[in-house]
Amino acid sequence: MIARAFFATFKAILSDRPAFLLLGVSFVLYSFFYPSAYTGQVAVRLPLVVVDLDNSASSRSLAVKIGATQQARVVARAPSLNEAQILLEDERATAIVLIPSGFGDEIRAGGQGVVSLYGNGAYLLRSGAALSGVATSLGALAVESAKDQARTLGAPAANPLKFIERPLFNTREGYGSTVVPGVVFLIVHQTLLMGLALLAATLREAQGRTKFPLRTFLGIALAFFVLGVAEVFYFSGFVFWLQDYPRGAGRLGDLLLSGGLFVSATIAGALALGSFFRTRERPVQIWIITSLPIYFLSGLSWPIEAMPHWLAVFRRLFPTSSGIQVMIGLNQMGAPLSNLWPDLANLFGLTAAYGVIAVCRLVDFSGGAGLSSLTKGRIALSQKALSGADER
Helix, strand or coil: CHHHHHHHHHHHHHHCHHHHHHHHHHHHHHHHHHHHCCCCCCCCCEEEEEEECCCCHHHHHHHHHHHCCCCEEEEEECCCHHHHHHHHHCCCCCEEEEECCCHHHHHHCCCCCCCEEEECCCCHHHHHHHHHHHHHHHHHHHHHHHHHHHHHHCCCCCCCCCCCCCCCCCCCCCHHHHHHHHHHHHHHHHHHHHHHHHHHHHHHHHHCCCCECHHHHHHHHHHHHHHHHHHHHHHHHHHHHHCCCCCCCCCHHHHHHHHHHHHHHHHHHHHHHHCCCCCCCHHHHHHHHHHHHHHHHCCCCCCHHHCCHHHHHHHHHCHHHHHHHHHHHHHCCCCCHHHCHHHHHHHHHHHHHHHHHHHHHHECCCCCCCCCCCCCCCCCCCHHHHHHHHHC
16 A cells, blocks of 8 residues: 555654654754855945045045945055055955045046945955945945035936836845755755665665565655655745745745645656665765755856756756756746746656656566565665555
């Protein structure tokens, strides 16, 4: 009976400590500890050094405005660029703001003042945030200068265009909101893959090539499917809310369909891959060398359009490539399923392809017995539990 194999699989997970840690504990730990690294999503109060070679009212006003922004704080005022560079090299400052001589005169004459910013190229995000703070200060100074010029020369014509910047989806413009929602589905994929492959490799290590009756095979796959869907909804429904990541309020039915296809493709791939492992340690070794390439191929860190064509095609062999795109589209962007059908179709095709491989390698159509009992308590997929499912 499929139900007997279903419950026996959960007993196997509970009795095999490494499998239980992977499938029952690791994703909960990941959900709290991994996002904590990105708690400070936006860089604030970055130390800046101001080199004011003009020493005018305008330059002093600009320095004050820079220190008043959220992104930056002025930690020193250096008399020369060389002295400021020493502070930058000692990492006591993130960037240098150089106000050249004649800055105030140029503004009073109705021209444009020039300000130079020097940042540490090793920390691009910090330098970018510092540049944003300086740009904000320059904008505030420009408004004040325009008012002064208007009193003298008359009010200028209104600007025909007004630029309003509003970020979509990632409203905080934070790094954590960009990375974590995609990585969590890589976590779901890798925990299911390693856990299922670990159990399969343990069986093969203990008793050689193992095949199950079809109903036993379906019971095992169903158990992991339920576990995977629970993980998907745990992250989508609880973790994203708890960590306050952007959510597009995807419909429950769409999430269930998309998450189900993603988990199905992952389980089918894990069953197919696990049938080739002969030792228990092999899945962990595979995980170590594949996690980072799989993430890069997902399209989150590098645009798919910028990949070589052969690599863009090759990436579709991994459930995470389409799965992450689908789940991000639903969870963070609120996209309808009609916009995601190419990735959904790819997940369905992977489920079918990997499922056929897994059935051919793991299913015994001759009606043979189930699994035999394994020693040392390393796994609880016992012959009694699973063969009893076959007899019913």
